[in-house]
Amino acid sequence: MAKTSVPPRITPSYLENAALHYLERFASSTASLRRVLKRKVVRSVAHWGDDADQALAHIEAVIAKLTQLGYLNDSAYAELKTGALHRRGKGARAIRASLAAKGVGAADSEQALAALAEDHAQPDRAAAITLARRRRLGPFRAAGRAENRARDLAVMGRNGFDFETARAIIDAASPETLTEEDQ
Structure with a gap:
């Protein structure tokens, strides 16, 4: 015992x-x-x-x-967590939800998202491409794109992306077209 x-x-x-x-x-x-x-x-x-x-x-x-x-600083924590979630391919809505679950105030969340927007021209699009690459969705899928389109869109939605962004990424012709559009 x-x-x-x-x-x-x-x-x-x-x-x-x-x-x-x-x-x-x-x-x-x-x-x-x-x-x-x-x-x-x-x-x-x-x-x-x-x-x-x-x-x-x-x-x-x-x-x-x-x-x-200075050991506890919610605004610094929000920026740190926002950057980490963005690099993992989370959208702004998912980032807001995650920060709210951790008890970070709305003002700190919005400030962190604004700082992210300053660093990236289109942060949601960049995160969506990262997620698609990491999870092999849409143009990053080897085979069966058409059969898995609805599933891929659902994955994008669950990760905080709006339908237009998700559709643009999932329906892209190839991974190269996604990166060309970002440059």
């Missing part, structure tokens, strides 16, 4: 160390870090019976301190 580990008691120093350890391993938004720390608090309070309100106040103090020190 596996033993369950006893959660440590919640103290301000424990929460700060846990937050720093988490931030060493993962880039995080303020809301994501808050969720991680709350899970630790809930587990500890359930075991030890400590005051949950006091522990939650400690979380807010730790988050305020880390924000002041």
